[in-house]
Amino acid sequence: MAELAAHAHPAGMAHQFEDIEQQRDAGRLGMWIFLATEILFFGGMFTSYTIYRELHLAAFETGSRLLEVQFGATNTAVLICSSLTMALAIRAAQTGRKKGTIIFWLILTMILGATFLGLKFRFEWYHDYVENIVPGLGFKNRAEWGPLAPQVQMFMCFYFFMTGLHALHMVVGIGMLTVLLIMTARNRFSAEYYAPLEISGLYWHFVDIVWIFLFPLLYLIGGRYAMGGH
Amino acid sequence: MSTAVADLHDAPAESRVNYLNASYGIRSWLLTTDHKRICLLYLAVITFNFFIGGTAAVLMRLNLIEPTGALVEPSTYNKLFSIHGIIMVFFFLVPSIPATLGNFLIPLMIGARDVAFPKLNLLSWYVFVVGSLFALVAVLSGGVDTGWTFYTPYSSTYSHGNVIAAALGVFIAGFSSILTGLNFIVTIHKMRAPGMTWFRLPLFIWAMYATSLIFVLGTPVIAITMFLLGLERIFHVGVFDPALGGDPLLFQHLFWFYSHPAVYIMILPGMGVVSELITAFSRKRIFGYSFVAFSSLAIAVISFIVWGHHMFVTGQSIYAGLVFSALSFLVAIPSAIKVFNWTATLYKGSISYEAPMLYALGFIGLFTMGGLTGLFLASLATDVHLNGTYFIVAHFHYIMVGGAVMAYLGGIHFWWPKISGRLYPDLWARFAALVVFVGFNLTFFPQFVLGYLGMPRRYAVYPSEFQVLNVMSSAGASILGVGYIIPLIYLIWSMRYGPPAGPNPWGAKGLEWITPSPPPTENFEEIPTVTEGAYNYPSSKAEHHG
Numbered sequence: 001m002a003e004l005a006a007h008a009h010p011a012g013m014a015h016q017f018e019d020i021e022q023q024r025d026a027g028r029l030g031m032w033i034f035l036a037t038e039i040l041f042f043g044g045m046f047t048s049y050t051i052y053r054e055l056h057l058a059a060f061e062t063g064s065r066l067l068e069v070q071f072g073a074t075n076t077a078v079l080i081c082s083s084l085t086m087a088l089a090i091r092a093a094q095t096g097r098k099k100g101t102i103i104f105w106l107i108l109t110m111i112l113g114a115t116f117l118g119l120k121f122r123f124e125w126y127h128d129y130v131e132n133i134v135p136g137l138g139f140k141n142r143a144e145w146g147p148l149a150p151q152v153q154m155f156m157c158f159y160f161f162m163t164g165l166h167a168l169h170m171v172v173g174i175g176m177l178t179v180l181l182i183m184t185a186r187n188r189f190s191a192e193y194y195a196p197l198e199i200s201g202l203y204w205h206f207v208d209i210v211w212i213f214l215f216p217l218l219y220l221i222g223g224r225y226a227m228g229g230h
Numbered sequence: 231m232s233t234a235v236a237d238l239h240d241a242p243a244e245s246r247v248n249y250l251n252a253s254y255g256i257r258s259w260l261l262t263t264d265h266k267r268i269c270l271l272y273l274a275v276i277t278f279n280f281f282i283g284g285t286a287a288v289l290m291r292l293n294l295i296e297p298t299g300a301l302v303e304p305s306t307y308n309k310l311f312s313i314h315g316i317i318m319v320f321f322f323l324v325p326s327i328p329a330t331l332g333n334f335l336i337p338l339m340i341g342a343r344d345v346a347f348p349k350l351n352l353l354s355w356y357v358f359v360v361g362s363l364f365a366l367v368a369v370l371s372g373g374v375d376t377g378w379t380f381y382t383p384y385s386s387t388y389s390h391g392n393v394i395a396a397a398l399g400v401f402i403a404g405f406s407s408i409l410t411g412l413n414f415i416v417t418i419h420k421m422r423a424p425g426m427t428w429f430r431l432p433l434f435i436w437a438m439y440a441t442s443l444i445f446v447l448g449t450p451v452i453a454i455t456m457f458l459l460g461l462e463r464i465f466h467v468g469v470f471d472p473a474l475g476g477d478p479l480l481f482q483h484l485f486w487f488y489s490h491p492a493v494y495i496m497i498l499p500g501m502g503v504v505s506e507l508i509t510a511f512s513r514k515r516i517f518g519y520s521f522v523a524f525s526s527l528a529i530a531v532i533s534f535i536v537w538g539h540h541m542f543v544t545g546q547s548i549y550a551g552l553v554f555s556a557l558s559f560l561v562a563i564p565s566a567i568k569v570f571n572w573t574a575t576l577y578k579g580s581i582s583y584e585a586p587m588l589y590a591l592g593f594i595g596l597f598t599m600g601g602l603t604g605l606f607l608a609s610l611a612t613d614v615h616l617n618g619t620y621f622i623v624a625h626f627h628y629i630m631v632g633g634a635v636m637a638y639l640g641g642i643h644f645w646w647p648k649i650s651g652r653l654y655p656d657l658w659a660r661f662a663a664l665v666v667f668v669g670f671n672l673t674f675f676p677q678f679v680l681g682y683l684g685m686p687r688r689y690a691v692y693p694s695e696f697q698v699l700n701v702m703s704s705a706g707a708s709i710l711g712v713g714y715i716i717p718l719i720y721l722i723w724s725m726r727y728g729p730p731a732g733p734n735p736w737g738a739k740g741l742e743w744i745t746p747s748p749p750p751t752e753n754f755e756e757i758p759t760v761t762e763g764a765y766n767y768p769s770s771k772a773e774h775h776g
Binding site: 014015016018022025026029030033034036037038040041042043044045047048051052055056059135136137139150151153154157158161 | 346420446466752
């Protein structure tokens, strides 16, 4: 975030750059590299999840059936829409639209992001808490799980770690959008200079893509609506 | 050297504005975005960490003077080696050359005014300091006894001590590495001066580029591993806990997926430094530039596919073991390319033996020994015998201390006149280099023998037949300690009392030597245009035409 602020001076570039082109390229490459680190960051969890799913298939499918697919599916739709509105905000800047247009799309993106988090926390997680399936916070084994109970708990651990980490990235993303909103309101962007919007957009789309992988992995495969009649 | 210095006496450093005297006061340092000042900030913190980790080592060696343990309880001994390992690996060696010399030199060597993201650079330092503080809290609040590897269930179900603080420290410091690596990659890609093509870059830059790749691709995995471990500890729910069907081996896989490449984070920058030192003090172009450059990248790539060689005796499948063994041998190829090319560079060079060169030559010998003994450990059968013994301890100290720390000291000595604008007493420096070399070998060579004879690592007591070799090792450690303290004294002394260095006291090639010492805040009065390859020393021209 500090860097975004530094690049914000419309006329004055940061002193270390020779021209605005160099500054924009550097910012863009920096974000791509950051996203590469994020892939590895989530990758450690995806790998662990995949290995344990293979080891404890039945328990993980039982755990998967505890999740509310309708919330996950709604949230998937909400996030895909938010990617669209983010792209439209960048497009608006690129084509030199009025700042009101950019602000409109940014606010819509933020609302969609907040909707995702609201659904996640208020309905899904709270529901899980009431059902006593949050590990560490009153997790109760159910009789029907039988000997699978410990591994079902393991599934729930992964569910909360992975969606929690994703939600944390959403919160950071909404923070970035807030900064962009202020910058837009202060006329920092033009058709020539909108690099912070573009770079933040990359991040926003990345966080969406992570969810696109999380949703089927946690909710769908082997879950309530999987083929094969569980 | 003395004649070169006399010729190049610049105006006294005080008379012109440079990055050190451009502004004063604690704020101007703590809020600086100048990569050169950030280098010094890192230097202060990692030197502090080094002496904490070193103190733990001294206490361990003192304890091992007697077979029954001369000093501490076994449980305290466990904490000492854990603290030593955690501090030295994560809080000294990993950031050592990249965060100090890398920060100082990358913009200077490629002809840039700063790194691509100066504020991010300062943020990296603060993140690192916070991580170090967590580690310090872990040390002071009862320590940890997991070993530096944090293996579960030592670190989870059966842990004593403050694992959460230590793991959080590693987690946080990891983000410092990631941000530094990101900054360096972007800087090297986008900030090069006109004419500074990829194959004109100094080899130190290639090495830092390879290191940065490991930073950005490896560190996130250790971060997520420490995150999972922390959650396991805080919420008492376990992803590595066998009671829940978790697999402690998975922890080891994730841990080594980072921590093996991390070994190359420690040695690659050292290799980069040595390439600079060898060429400067034999006044020759490097032998086989592109081979040395690409061998850095090859080491970075191979480093990601050999982690299983740490797990030969853990119950990993024998076929996985075979593959990891074969892949591990591959690392020897780019490493050997470097050693042979440095040696070939020395051939017919006009060699001089200033202090940095002594460290560089020491590096080549000690790294070669460390590397060759690594092959013993990459072989499945011999590893079964040597695993968990002092042979391994000796092997990786030859790489990390004999290699990485020697290169670090060599680099600090080589670029100190640039960093501080002052010369240090050359005779003392040469003397310290010899003391370090002698002390190092006396400390760690006996450990090869001890390990081969079967003395296990990580024990506070040992059978009495091993005492002679252990006493030798402890004696060596005290000499090594003296060897580290001498440079600390004369380098600090030189900052105030050393004679001015002038822009290029060694007569070396490279953009960092054309700007005054210490450099101005903006590095160059105007951005240079590069017209020649690296290490274009006069003698190599003659050789070319002749």
